[in-house]
Amino acid sequence: MDESRYNPNAIEKKWQAKWDADKLYRSVIDESRPKHYALTMLPYPSGDLHIGHWYAMTPSDARARWMRMRGYNVLFPMGFDAFGLPAENAAIKDGVHPMKRTYANIERMRLQLRSMGAMFDWEREMVSCDPEYYRWTQWFFIQLYKSGLAYRKMSAVDWCPNCNTTLAREQVWGDDRHCERCGTSVIKKDLDQWFFKATKYADELLRFDEIDWPQTVKTLQTKWINRSEGAEVQFPIELESVNWEFGKWETNPMSKSTNPQVTVFTTRPDTLWGATFMVFSPEHPLVDKITTPEQKAAVDEYKAQAARQSDIEREATDKEKTGVFSGAYAINPVNGERIPIWIADYVLMSYGTGAIMAVPAHDERDFAFARKYGLKIIPVIQPEGAPLRLPPNSPNLGGEKDGGYMTEAYVGAGVMVNSAQFNGTKVNTEKGRKNPGIGAVIDWLEQKGIGKESVNYRYRDWLISRQRYWGAPIPMVHCDKHGWNPVPDDQLPVELPEDVEWKPTGESPLKLHPTWKNATCPVCGEPATRETDTMDTFMCSSWYHLRYLSPKYDKGPFDDKEYNYWMPVDTYTGGIEHATMHLLYTRFFHKALRDAGVTEGNEPMMQLRNQGMVLGEDNEKMSKSRGNVVAPDVLVKQYGADTVRAYLMFFARWDMGAPWDSQGIEGSARWIRRTWTLFTDGEKRPLGSSETLKVLRRKVHQTLRRVTTDFENFQFNTIVSSLMELMNEMYKAREAGAVGSTEWAEAQEIYLKMMAPVAPHIAEELWSRIGKPYSIHTQTWPAVDESAAKEDSIEIPVQVNGKVRDRVIVAAEASDEEVKSAALASEHVQKFLEGKEPRKVIVVKGKLVSVVV
RNA sequence: GGGGCGAUGGCGGAAUCGGCAUACGCGGCGGUCUUAAAAACCGCUGGUCUAACGACCAUGUGGGUUCAAGUCCCACUCGCCUCACCA
Numbered sequence: 001m002d003e004s005r006y007n008p009n010a011i012e013k014k015w016q017a018k019w020d021a022d023k024l025y026r027s028v029i030d031e032s033r034p035k036h037y038a039l040t041m042l043p044y045p046s047g048d049l050h051i052g053h054w055y056a057m058t059p060s061d062a063r064a065r066w067m068r069m070r071g072y073n074v075l076f077p078m079g080f081d082a083f084g085l086p087a088e089n090a091a092i093k094d095g096v097h098p099m100k101r102t103y104a105n106i107e108r109m110r111l112q113l114r115s116m117g118a119m120f121d122w123e124r125e126m127v128s129c130d131p132e133y134y135r136w137t138q139w140f141f142i143q144l145y146k147s148g149l150a151y152r153k154m155s156a157v158d159w160c161p162n163c164n165t166t167l168a169r170e171q172v173w174g175d176d177r178h179c180e181r182c183g184t185s186v187i188k189k190d191l192d193q194w195f196f197k198a199t200k201y202a203d204e205l206l207r208f209d210e211i212d213w214p215q216t217v218k219t220l221q222t223k224w225i226n227r228s229e230g231a232e233v234q235f236p237i238e239l240e241s242v243n244w245e246f247g248k249w250e251t252n253p254m255s256k257s258t259n260p261q262v263t264v265f266t267t268r269p270d271t272l273w274g275a276t277f278m279v280f281s282p283e284h285p286l287v288d289k290i291t292t293p294e295q296k297a298a299v300d301e302y303k304a305q306a307a308r309q310s311d312i313e314r315e316a317t318d319k320e321k322t323g324v325f326s327g328a329y330a331i332n333p334v335n336g337e338r339i340p341i342w343i344a345d346y347v348l349m350s351y352g353t354g355a356i357m358a359v360p361a362h363d364e365r366d367f368a369f370a371r372k373y374g375l376k377i378i379p380v381i382q383p384e385g386a387p388l389r390l391p392p393n394s395p396n397l398g399g400e401k402d403g404g405y406m407t408e409a410y411v412g413a414g415v416m417v418n419s420a421q422f423n424g425t426k427v428n429t430e431k432g433r434k435n436p437g438i439g440a441v442i443d444w445l446e447q448k449g450i451g452k453e454s455v456n457y458r459y460r461d462w463l464i465s466r467q468r469y470w471g472a473p474i475p476m477v478h479c480d481k482h483g484w485n486p487v488p489d490d491q492l493p494v495e496l497p498e499d500v501e502w503k504p505t506g507e508s509p510l511k512l513h514p515t516w517k518n519a520t521c522p523v524c525g526e527p528a529t530r531e532t533d534t535m536d537t538f539m540c541s542s543w544y545h546l547r548y549l550s551p552k553y554d555k556g557p558f559d560d561k562e563y564n565y566w567m568p569v570d571t572y573t574g575g576i577e578h579a580t581m582h583l584l585y586t587r588f589f590h591k592a593l594r595d596a597g598v599t600e601g602n603e604p605m606m607q608l609r610n611q612g613m614v615l616g617e618d619n620e621k622m623s624k625s626r627g628n629v630v631a632p633d634v635l636v637k638q639y640g641a642d643t644v645r646a647y648l649m650f651f652a653r654w655d656m657g658a659p660w661d662s663q664g665i666e667g668s669a670r671w672i673r674r675t676w677t678l679f680t681d682g683e684k685r686p687l688g689s690s691e692t693l694k695v696l697r698r699k700v701h702q703t704l705r706r707v708t709t710d711f712e713n714f715q716f717n718t719i720v721s722s723l724m725e726l727m728n729e730m731y732k733a734r735e736a737g738a739v740g741s742t743e744w745a746e747a748q749e750i751y752l753k754m755m756a757p758v759a760p761h762i763a764e765e766l767w768s769r770i771g772k773p774y775s776i777h778t779q780t781w782p783a784v785d786e787s788a789a790k791e792d793s794i795e796i797p798v799q800v801n802g803k804v805r806d807r808v809i810v811a812a813e814a815s816d817e818e819v820k821s822a823a824l825a826s827e828h829v830q831k832f833l834e835g836k837e838p839r840k841v842i843v844v845k846g847k848l849v850s851v852v853v
Numbered sequence: 854g855g856g857g858c859g860a861u862g863g864c865g866g867a868a869u870c871g872g873c874a875u876a877c878g879c880g881g882c883g884g885u886c887u888u889a890a891a892a893a894c895c896g897c898u899g900g901u902c903u904a905a906c907g908a909c910c911a912u913g914u915g916g917g918u919u920c921a922a923g924u925c926c927c928a929c930u931c932g933c934c935u936c937a938c939c940a
Contacts, residue, residue: 216934219857223936230940266940279940321938351939358940365938458939576934650878651865658865667878670893677893709869718867721877728877797873802921804873842920847872852920 006676008640012761016117024775025119027075029565036072037566038064039545039605041574041582042079045105046086049112051630051648051660052622055614058645059654059716060573061118065757066711068119069781075566077548078113078120080106082129083537085163085181088470092502098470099498102129112633117641117760119777126547128540133547134472135493136557137540140593141475142486147596149197152484156283156349157463159189164506165467166193168536169460170224170581180581194474194533196462198588202227204602205459205587213608220579226458229432230267231442233451235278235357237262237290238329238338262286262330265352265456268362269445270427270437272334273419274380275357276370278341279323282306283349290341292327299324299343306345321346321369332357333450335420344369352456360409367409377406381427381437383414462585464536469500469509471534479521479528488522494530508532541582542589545569545604563600572605575613583608609714612657614648619659630660642759643669649758650720671724672762675755678730679748679766688737693744696733699726700747701789704782707754716758723754750782798823799850800832808849816843823849 019025040060043053064076080102087098087105106127113120126133144150158167158177162184171180178185198205202225208218236259264278280287282303291299302324323344332339346365347356360370361379370377416425416437422444427437433453445451465474473494475487487494497516500509510516510532521528549562590604615621616628623629635644647668652658703726710719730738730747738744748770756763756776767776791812796819797804806828810819820843823829833853842850 216857220935223856226936226939228939264940268940346938346940348939353940356940363940365940368938456939458936579935653866656859656866661865661879664865664879671878673893717865718877721867724877795873799872799921802919807873840920842872844872844921848921850872850920 004680006673006762008642008672008761009637011765012115012117012641015761015764016114019775019777022775024777025076025121026123027073027077027121029562030073031565033071033073035566036064036067036074036571037545037569038067038074038076038571039548039569039573040076040078041572041578042081042541042544043109044084044086045080045082045102045109047105047108049109049632050622051614051632051635054116054632054644055648055657056574056611057113057118058116058648059611059714060571061116061120062645062649062716062719062757063571063711063714065119065760065777066781068777069753069757069779071780074119075124075548076119076121077124077126078118078122079124079126079544079548080109080128081537081541081544082106082127083134083471083534083540085165085468085470088468089163091470092504095502097498099129099496115633115636115641116645119760124548124551126544126551128472128537128544129470131493131495132552132554134540136547137472137535137543138475138487138492138494139489139557140543140589140598141535141539142489143596143598144196144592145476145486147592149200149592150194151197152192152194154190154192156188156190157193158186159191160184160186163468164508166191166463166465168463168538168581170584171536191465193463193465194476194531196464196588196592198462198585199457199459201588201591202457202459204591205584211603211606211608214576214610217576217579217583217608217610220576221584224459224580224584228267228456228458230265230438230454230456231269231445231451232263232265232353232454233269233272233333233357233445234261234263235330235333236260237286237341238331259331262355263353264355264357265454266357267431268359268438269441269451270416270419270422270425270435271359271362271380272332272357272441273416273422274359274361274378275332275339276337276360276376276378277339277358278330279344279347279356279358279366279369280326280341281347281349281354282343282345284343284347284354286355287326287343290326290328295325295327299326302343321365321372323369323373325373340375342369342373350460351458361406362409362411364409364411378418379406379410380416380418381410381412381414382417383410383412462536462588464539465533466536467508467511467533469496469534471537472540473510473534474531476531477519477521477528478531479524479526481526482521482523484531485522487519508534510534538582538585542586543593545586546599557598567599568601568603569605571607571609573609573611576610609655611654612652614652614657615659617660617662622660630662635665639665639669640672640761642762643672646672646720646759649716652717654714654716668720671720671727672759674731675727675751676762676766678727678734679752679769684739685735685737687740688733692733692736692738693741696729696738696747697743697785697788698791699729700743700750701785704750704754705784705789708781708784711757719754720758723751723758726751726754752776753779753782794846796823796846797848798826798829799848800829801853802850805829805832812846816845819843819849823851 038060040057043049061076064074068074082102087102090096090101091098128134141150158169158172159165160167160179160182162182163179167179167186172178172186173180206222206225206227287299287303321344323342326341326343328341329338330341331337346369347354358366358369360366360375360377362381367377369375413428416422416427422437422440425437425440428435433439433442442453446453473496475492475494476484477487478484497513500513502509517530517532519528519530520526543557546558546563549566550559553559586604590599591602593599594602614630616626616630618626618628620626620628632644643665647665650668651661651664703722706722707719710716710722730751733744749772752763752767753776760777764776768774793809794812795807795809798806798808806826808822808826810822820841829851833851836853838851838853840852
């Protein structure tokens with residue numbers, strides 16, 4: 001083979017084997033060095049590494065390598081998120097066991113990952129479907145159960161009819177409420193399921209003060225949790241309104257002497273006096289009890305229609321509001337007014353209490369509803385200036401013109417009116433007690449015992465039951481006498497049976513298995529039944545970063561020694577699509593386990609950075625059906641891993657992503673080849689001038705300064721372009737006779753060190769070819785020589801009235817006066833002054849001169 | 854509909870604190886080498902006008918602040934992301 005030609009496949013294979021044999025990337029505890037835990041999101045073993053994986057992992061690897069060169073003891077592990085639906089769905093089709101398929105895929109992807117030349121420590125690999133891994137996933141479930149954070153509840157949950165399983169709220173996407181995995185619209189089912197009490201941590205999850213995460217992720221999580229402050233208020237229902245035969249009131253069993261109460265949540269207790277009707281969700285359990293015989297037919301029909309409607313239709317925001325009168329009345333507790341109770345589907349059973357007080361004057365939805373059905377509107381907040389005017393014939397509003405009158409709800413600031421002793425109280429647009437009107441009313445409600453301050457969240461508890469086979473079995477056993485109990489630790493893991501049948505019945509093979517579910521009760525030892533549901537795979541990925549610490553440890557999920565040294569994760573990188581899923585689950589998980597005494601600290605990952613997405617050449621999302629998928633294996637074969645790495649770092653801003661350009665990679669390939677030529681072409685020229693060498697050295701140190709800050713800031717594209725510039729400069733210097741000088745030797749050394757994190761193989765090869773000791777990857781990152789980086793003379797643009805008219809060259813150290821006179825001495829500048837005296841001359845040191853006439 | 858992010862040559866992008874707009878690369882054009890092509894190398898490459906020196910215009914649109922705006926402020930247009938009757 002021709003040794004002088006750049007042959008990426010040969011040198012990459014050679015160095016990967018050597019690094020492997022030398023355990024160059026093995027990370028072990030070393031108290032003498034500061035640690036750095038760099039983590040990139042682990043892949044699902046789909047069978048092929050995608051260019052998107054390369055895009056996410058390569059810059060993360062480069063930065064981890066850079067941290068290592070800066071003296072940190074770096075942990076950069078890799079593993080597989082191996083449970084999940086695709087493997088099981090494929091099994092139903094072709095009968096290949098998910099275990100077999102998954103491990104075959106992992107085998108293949110390991111090779112592909114190795115071809116990247118990343119510094120993964122493979123001895124720390126974890127695979128979430130390995131029983132030695134999910135043993136601890138189950139153990140964590142039991143810890144949460146023992147902490148009172150896991151509970152079982154019957155409720156209406158989201159069910160994907162295609163995946164045949166329930167989903168967590170986070171896994172239902174879009175306005176058509178489709179399944180995150182397969183895109184099918186979900187339906188509601190009443191099921192008994194396991195939940196984690198994530199809402200207990202809602203307030204803590206809203207605090208981001210300890211972590212350096214992108215604002216967008218913090219905003220998404222904040223919006224997702226959606227804390228709203230307000231009050232709960234009890235509304236008595238008129239005695240005549242209650243259909244007693246329908247059953248008991250839980251709080252007032254068959255007592256006809258006390259009014260039954262219904263609780264509503266409101267963020268606007270200051271508008272209570274304007275509550276002119278109530279609205280119940282069609283699913284509200286009291287609907288049947290309060291509906292009068294005359295209204296029964298209409299209400300039943302409305303309920304049936306609401307149940308028939310899909311969530312899509314029901315949740316369309318711009319849909320006209322519909323509803324039906326129940327015939328019943330409630331009493332507004334603040335003023336004793338008798339107000340009608342309506343049934344409408346714009347009130348959701350899943351938020352608040354499923355019933356609202358309607359204040360049409362100050363709520364848009366209630367206003368629209370009141371106008372449609374001719375209900376009373378009473379303004380209770382009056383803005384400054386022109387008072388709100390009701391339509392003249394309110395409450396009967398049909399067909400009237402609205403000129404000069406209220407045409408929409410007033411939601412701004414103002415003064416309370418029509419509100420008894422609160423008249424005159426100022427109201428602003430703040431939420432909760434920050435609003436003086438709300439604060440005053442809450443105090444009064446609490447004192448009167450008809451309401452209390454309350455906080456509501458949109459955030460739901462985490463539904464983790466999945467009616468599927470390919471997941472970690474929920475380690476619970478049910479006994480007729482003793483109910484649900486966790487499987488004792490010494491019986492973990494509860495392993496998945498291998499001898500199962502794949503039938504497209506929609507039932508989990510675990511449920512259909514003849515014997516697997518037979519167990520004994522941990523309390524009495526009598527026959528009992530295993531839970532046949534498995535856990536959401538997000539449970540597996542909520543703690544994988546902990547398993548990397550000690551993947552073979554069998555006395556616990558991790559070895560404390562490793563935990564104490566490496567945790568928390570210092571830098572976490574991955575896609576933003578997990579903002580309200582994995583990234584929220586893992587924070588909850590860490591906090592819950594902190595309180596159970598398992599983990600330490602408040603947050604698992606201190607710094608988070610998100611990469612963008614590589615689109616297809618057609619500017620569309622890559623997909624097999626579009627035929628625009630870029631295969632990294634092909635590119636590696638054609639160009640070598642170093643070129644692919646360099647191009648992925650160069651071609652777009654990492655946090656933004658961009659469409660793929662198959663021509664563009666030629667530029668990176670050229671850079672790598674030209675670097676090769678620069679270092680291997682031994683052609684000598686007569687030694688050049690000292691100025692040449694000085695200019696070269698200056699460029700080297702300027703580049704080093706830039707590359708260092710760019711690594712710090714995840715600006716990978718400009719790292720590569722700076723190196724390209726330096727290379728061009730080195731070619732010029734070589735032409736001018738720099739080869740053989742100490743400056744040239746230094747340039748070569750620093751250039752390769754800067755290149756090493758980006759293109760580790762060629763950097764190692766050239767490093768050894770210039771006679772340096774193995775390995776470049778254990779070298780120290782060079783320090784910038786600021787005096788060398790400094791320019792001696794600089795070109796200063798001179799502006800006249802804001803336009804650049806000339807450039808003058810001055811010494812870098814020149815005083816403002818010197819620069820000013822040099823600028824004014826310019827003929828060209830004088831021409832534009834047209835003989836006039838400058839009114840003002842602004843000198844910005846080292847930047848420019850601005851002359852104003 | 855609410856919220857967030859963004860818009861710079863033919864394309865991806867660069868521009869630290871408000872201080873030379875278009876770095877670096879792709880593509881294009883011209884050239885060297887070659888029988889030829891590829892590769893490699895050299896030069897040009899935002900627009901308009903000009904023989905040239907050079908002038909004028911240009912960072913989605915319209916205003917504003919400033920000696921100076923891609924960068925700050927206001928309004929709008931388009932695109933992407935996100936939530937979506939949340940009481």
